[in-house]
Amino acid sequence: MSRFFLDGQTFESQLNESVLDTLIRSGNAISYSCKKGTCKTCLVQHVGGELSPGAQRGLNARLKANDYLCACQCIPKDGLRLKTVLEQDLFISAQLVERQFVSDSLMKLVIKLSERLDSLPGQYINLRRFDGLTRSYAIVKCLEGNLIEMHITRKHNGQFSNWLFGTASVGEQLLVQGPLGQCIYKAEYQTDKLILIGHGSGIGAAVGIVEHALALDHQGDIYLYHDARYIQDLYLHSALLKLSLANKQFNYQACITSKAQSEQRLPSRCTYGQAADIAAQQHPIGRDCRVFLCGEPLAVNQAQQQAFLDGFEYTNIHVLPFEYKDLRAAARGGKN
Template sequence: MKKLIFNGQTYPLDPAHSVLDNLLAAGVNIPHSCRTGICQSCILQKISGDVDSEAQHGLREALAMQDYFKTCCAFCDSDIELTSGKRADFLGRAVITEKRLLNNRVCLLEIEPANPIYYHAGQFLNIRRDDGETRSYSIASLPSRAGALEFHIERMKNGTLSNWLFDEAKVGDCLDIQGPYGRSFYRTTPNNMNILLVANDCALAPALGVIRDALDSGFKGQVYLYHGSSNLDGLYFHDQLITMDEAVDNFHYRACLDDSTQVRDDLPTGYYQGNMAELALSRFAHLQAFKVFLFGEPKMVRNTKEAVIKAGALIENVFIDPFDYRDLRKIKRPTKAA
């Protein structure tokens, strides 16, 4: 039987399962969230042994050089020894400076890092409670404005961290932060291009970050935001976005209520009924001159990516961030032949 040694304790190692799954099966509940290699909240440091090279893909070079790796992506066929590493290597500290309910479903949270961090609009951070509970949240604030970072927290059914942030966390509380991560962020764009953003529910946060950064950078092309939800509470930033639409000549906002159960004749002014991606694509048949950002529900993001490419968007101008927290590694990797 292969061995996994973690912080001095020895556990059995099954090579057909990831290091993370081996630890969880042994009752060792290390911090983790997405289990797909995206959020990087499950990283540990290797003392000895070998793991798949995939397990370090996307890590900062300084962490990879110190033998940190993502345990959810790591498989090994021989004994391995690990440690939690040093918190200061990959975690920072931050304090909650503002907490405001936008409605009964969404909370605006601002946190002030103890040390300044460099990030791009549209990236995300891992927020970790002191007991290790960790979730990834996108940054809605503007990188060029120093100070607190803005997050939009959606209350999830049975969501451990989201419900704690809603009901118990308060201004002055401290949190650990890790990151930033993500590649779907604003890049300098020629003024003869346009920007199309499609986002559902709280995936508005990174879309808003991209919009704020583009406009603050002096982008003169047209910016179109299609924000969708299956209920009005999911369109939680509606009034602010309507005001922004009226004040900024090259920003255009559509609030899309995707309620397939009934056709509504009583929609308030400023709302459109229908699927946000379908409404966007019906308006823009040709997307050669667009940068496209897609944030939110994974199936929507992937299907819309295919559709916008068929409509002419260049693949290098399409940026996606599927909010996927499921374990996608369904098939066990076979062990090597002896």
């Protein structure tokens, strides 16, 4: 058991319990989302005492220089002193300017930032609403006029996504933190073969990466796979067929995973099976191959592990898992 302090208040942590879990157990209203050090929602500032290894894992140089750490990754040592991070230190203001319903469970959302962020498709931002509730969403497009487009999936019992779908309206004021993440295209990849898999609505971020690569005159071949459960989930299918016709080096394949549709007639460039399995069969391993995986965390993490076991360079596998607060009775992956 260790005693630590947040804003002068004393907390007692249990054995191997993180700062975040201690605060939650104690009734503290700290914001958090993924609890895996990915979303950076639970940042606090280190002001004294010994810091445990890994507390700043995944933070950029600016956040580390300002002594920030992820409460979910910090196992407190006795005497650790922390301070709540002020919103103005990490967030800028934004306004919701467009909601487009693609289906009952998918929305294209556009926000206008109060100032420019140097963000790229494949990164993510944290959106905070009026009551402090914060969630992470992937950037699909960075548009002129400080506009950012995101594709939002409505989650069962999801507080933020259900608010966006049912209550939020155009003109809504938000706070934005970021950009975060490094699942992005860089000019140094120009001659590499790019293999991208978008799981579910992760196809939006994957397409954003493709479009960014094409805009920078990428010279290598690009292969994009959409891993979708049902045919009706292929919401970008027509646009991607057109993109493949307009760019010779760009190849697109949709993959349907529902067994119920395995016997149905599938659209053009669509097959039945897991995208990761199909991609592995079609692409021999090479040093010039670069893999991008975006979408549901379980599918992304499994595909990342499989790509590594298949022999792809670990540093050439870029991931953007859509981590979120799990509100189900049984945790993702079947664990209680």
